[in-house]
Amino acid sequence: MMSFTEDLLVDEPLDFIAPHLPGLTDNEFWAPEQAISRKPPESTVPPKTTRVRSLFLSDLHLGFRHSRVQSLLEFLNRYEPENLYLVGDFIDGWCLQSHWHWQAECNQIVARLMDLAKSGTRIRLAIGNHDNFLRLPMMLRLIRQCDMLEVAEEFHHEMADGRQFLVLHGDQFDHYERASSLTVGFLSLFYEGMLRVNSVWSRVTSAAIHGNGSFVTRMKQRLSSVARHVSHYRNQIVRHARHRGCDGIICGHIHAPQHIEIDGITYCNAGDWVENCTAVIEDRDGELRLAWL
Numbered sequence: 001m002m003s004f005t006e007d008l009l010v011d012e013p014l015d016f017i018a019p020h021l022p023g024l025t026d027n028e029f030w031a032p033e034q035a036i037s038r039k040p041p042e043s044t045v046p047p048k049t050t051r052v053r054s055l056f057l058s059d060l061h062l063g064f065r066h067s068r069v070q071s072l073l074e075f076l077n078r079y080e081p082e083n084l085y086l087v088g089d090f091i092d093g094w095c096l097q098s099h100w101h102w103q104a105e106c107n108q109i110v111a112r113l114m115d116l117a118k119s120g121t122r123i124r125l126a127i128g129n130h131d132n133f134l135r136l137p138m139m140l141r142l143i144r145q146c147d148m149l150e151v152a153e154e155f156h157h158e159m160a161d162g163r164q165f166l167v168l169h170g171d172q173f174d175h176y177e178r179a180s181s182l183t184v185g186f187l188s189l190f191y192e193g194m195l196r197v198n199s200v201w202s203r204v205t206s207a208a209i210h211g212n213g214s215f216v217t218r219m220k221q222r223l224s225s226v227a228r229h230v231s232h233y234r235n236q237i238v239r240h241a242r243h244r245g246c247d248g249i250i251c252g253h254i255h256a257p258q259h260i261e262i263d264g265i266t267y268c269n270a271g272d273w274v275e276n277c278t279a280v281i282e283d284r285d286g287e288l289r290l291a292w293l
């Protein structure tokens with residue numbers, strides 16, 4: 001007899017999944033009309049789960065006040081992936097000392113990940129700059145003992161169609177990360193200030209709190225320095241993928257989701273769960289696409 005969960009599993013893609021976005025210019029992070037947050041209609045029926053080959057989630061920043069944990073939980077409950085990659089900045093260790101904000105949803109997210117692991121999902125975590133405390137030998141031992149996920153600097157992933165991809169967070173290709181700690185601290189404060197304004201702006205004007213219509217994304221799209229930064233980062237990381245002999249790379253870090261071909265290399269940035277609420281999905285046939293919640 002088919003179980004309740006199996007009965008709910010469907011193969012059809014959900015309607016809020018954005019199509020592949022070819023040929024974006026440096027000043028565009030994503031296709032504006034298609035990226036506007038489209039929430040599925042409210043329903044009392046439990047959400048259907050979709051089986052996919054792989055799910056790539058980056059920059060969850062659990063513990064950070066502005067992490068969109070409710071949206072993330074909603075998204076995680078919709079998928080049953082064979083492979084789940086957490087592409088860095090899973091937990092925001094930078095907030096541990098002063099602004100730690102562990103909400104109830106964070107526990108539910110961890111519980112959902114544990115359920116997925118128990119039901120056969122292989123979970124791999126690439127370490128990012130905000131969760132570099134996971135590099136501590138004690139943490140690595142603890143994670144190994146839990147036997148729930150694998151942790152590494154980067155992973156090699158073979159797509160269903162045979163293409164070879166590198167999966168890593170990507171902070172080592174961000175030249176701002178090599179700036180003085182004073183500059184990095186100032187940029188972090190400035191970013192958090194923008195996110196605070198974003199929250200207030202969203203409440204006052206009913207504008208989207210995440211995605212293309214949000215205040216923070218609009219501001220970033222207007223700043224040419226941000227566009228240059230994204231472009232430089234992208235070029236560096238694509239060069240790294242080529243050097244490794246890969247067909248493509250899946251990364252995160254800069255909170256700018258994008259799926260694009262650059263000189264024969266697929267660049268796929270999974271985005272984040274602070275500004276954009278995005279993920280990269282690999283279907284059973286090896287097709288990659290960017291999804292927005």
Ligand SMILES: [Mn+2]
Nearest residue numbers: 089128129253
């Ligand atoms: Mn990062």
